[in-house]
Amino acid sequence: MKPVDLTVIVVNYNTAHLLQPMFDAIEAAAQALAIQTIVVDNASRDGSVALLRERHPQAELIANDTNVGFGRANNQAIPLIRGAHVLLLNTDAFVAPDTLAKTLAWMHAHPRCGVLGVRLVGRAGEQQPSCRFFPTPLNTFLMRTGLARFFPWVRGIDDPHWDPAVSRDCDWVPGCYYLMPRAVVEQVGLFDPRYFLYCEEVDHCKRVRQAGWTVAKAPSRRASSPTPGGRSRRCRSRASCCSSASTTASPASGRRWC
Secondary structure: OOOEEEEEEEEEOOOHHHHHHHHHHHHHHHOOOOEEEEEEEEOOOOOHHHHHHHHOOOOEEEEEOOOOOHHHHHHHOHHHOOEEEEEEEOOOOEEOOOHHHHHHHHHHHOOOEEEEEEEEEEOOOOEEOOOEOOOOHHHHHHHHHOOHHHOOOOOOOEOOOOOOOOOEEOOEOOOOEEEEEHHHHHHHOOOOOOOOOOOHHHHHHHHHHHOOOEEEEEEEEEEEEOOOOOOOHHHHHHHHHHHOOOOOOOOOOOOOOO
């Protein structure tokens, strides 16, 4: 059996309309890569499972009877992983044609990188938060009260002056496009299942960094969103939620992924 270069894990919940363009984007970006795709469906009610079985039989499907949450659903795919690298991808994050090959090449050139994100843009090309620092009680308070401009020496969650054309280390990257060596999954695991949705990647990146790996944003490579208004609904919601949490926040429970 040919070695697998990349395992792509997708968690789906009622986004049947996004599955075909997502798979089309992956296929266009695959080039010569050997890719394994795993889709975990969280009890969708829009015909997603039937569509996956009919149109995408090559994808390995885990069909849950209940919505177990984003983090736990990703964890379900761990026993099936065969790739040397693992990519967690949102159904509403479409990769550019060169993104997979170039981010994997970047990872090979930086073997201590444990999590790699990319430049996230809306369909109209507007920037989305892609390279972030840990939220703290202070920077969250300053941001929410509008006082941050009076305290420029306090590092915020986002750097408004970052250059998307260069790579840079950061504290965490959004889970819309979340690339890791398989060794990180084996050493650190994936998400704390107590997080139903949101902030699980903040916690995971913290544990990855504590294990001696780095977290970075790749230069220029991008993923885009088809969401009306140009922004990924889940990435936008993650940004809002995680911006209001501290690095010591307790895992959330009972949130509905929608």
